[in-house]
Amino acid sequence: MAATRARRRYPAWGDTWTPIPGPPRFPVAWLLVPAIIVIGGSAVFTMLAFVLSIVLSMAIPALVLFAAAGLIVRRRAPGTAPVARRPAEPPWPQARARFDALRQQYVAYECDPMEVLRLPALADVSVTSTGRFVEAFAEAQALETDARPPRRHAEAFIAAVERAERAWLAARDAAERIRLSGLSPSERSGVERAIKLLTTARDTDSDAERLTAYAMARNELARLERAGVIHMPRTAQAVLDAAGRGQLPA
Template identity: 70%
Template sequence: MRRRHRPYGRRGGRIHGYGPRRRGRRGTVSGAALVARRLPPVVIVGGGILVLGGVAMAGMMLALFVITVLPGLLFGLAVAAIAQHRRQYRRALHHHHHHRYAAHPAMRAAHPAVRAPHPELAWRAARDRFARVRAEYASYECEPMNVLRLPALADVSVESTARFVDAFAHAQAFESETFPPPQHAAEFVAAVDRAERAWRAACDAAERIRLSGLSASERGAVERTIKLLTTARDSSNDAERLAAYGLARNELAKLEKAGAVHVPRPAQAILDAAARGQLPAA
């Protein structure tokens, strides 16, 4: 009898070539790699470009922030720090001087507190300031040339001029030749302050307005009148000067009748006297 060949050896080990075969281990592949293998190359390249573009855009935004926003932010922080340091320094300096003067009565006597001026001194200063305003106002009202160049300063329908006229009259009501009681003097000083501010504001407004409120024909009449007054002032011929003053007075009367220019009484009186030959050439 033939002996059957056994697949196992004497010690029970498996003989090569017999028994079930073991499967070999295959390499593991990730899901992203499998997806990448299935995608077309164009899609992969486009995705890479988009990723690179996003990175580049983020870098540009960061660079723009560093160039534009960051310097301003640092400057603002520096200014705030300097301001805080100055406040602390002033506070410390004030605290130091306060304790220093409090500890030394002699130093307090050597550095007396600043007091308000004496009422009479303030009243006299207000009188001087009011006299300057009155002189400037009179110089304007007595010169027809000034009235023609700045007609708004003689027109009380202009708001700034009306405020000045009221403030000027109010200050005149409190004016006195001698030092009045303290309450009256204080009211005069306050009235002069208002009149002085109103005069400056009225002059500024008249400079801005000039002839802008007139029509073309009215502006032409004003310019002709100014030329006639200039000729009359500069002429050495009496007949020519009188004729120029007469024509200028007629033109000015037409303008006033039309409501284009308001001629103050002093200016009208001077122009009438000049037309009659009662004023010198200069």
């Protein structure tokens, strides 16, 4: 049996050999292929990344310089520079209207003898606030023009009008506070007498009484003005003269 088994396991010379199938053999070298691909691909990728970083490091500054140069050329090129916004014109018409309103207030005061007697400090340039207003008003009046002036002139006029307006308010406030407080009792009595005569001349229906009251008021005011108690503007004096001749004041 042993010999038979041996012959069957090892056939004699000349017999056909039938190999006994065993486990399949896998080439170990094939395992190196993926590793080589991975390692090689990683190296190639690393090399490409390195080369790309060098290219970008050189290209980006060049692009920045090129863009900056393009902006400079565009700004310097004729007709392509941005147009600067022109500053707004100064509000000269509004300032002129405000100055007209201020002038009307000032003229209305100087043409009203009753108002002058009520606020005598506003007609006295020796009072500090009144003197400042008269100077500011004269400055604005000197800068006033019928047509729009150049920009600098317009700005100077606007500033002068603002100063005149502030000075007028300050002068009126001071005159309201002062009123007749700076006068002696006899001087205050003379002013009050003149106010009473002018009130009678304004309210009476008799022409004769009106003319008599105006005449007496003019004499009293002339006396007070000679004494330096009041300073009657020429426009107010003209109104009294016209009323004393039988002409009603405007």
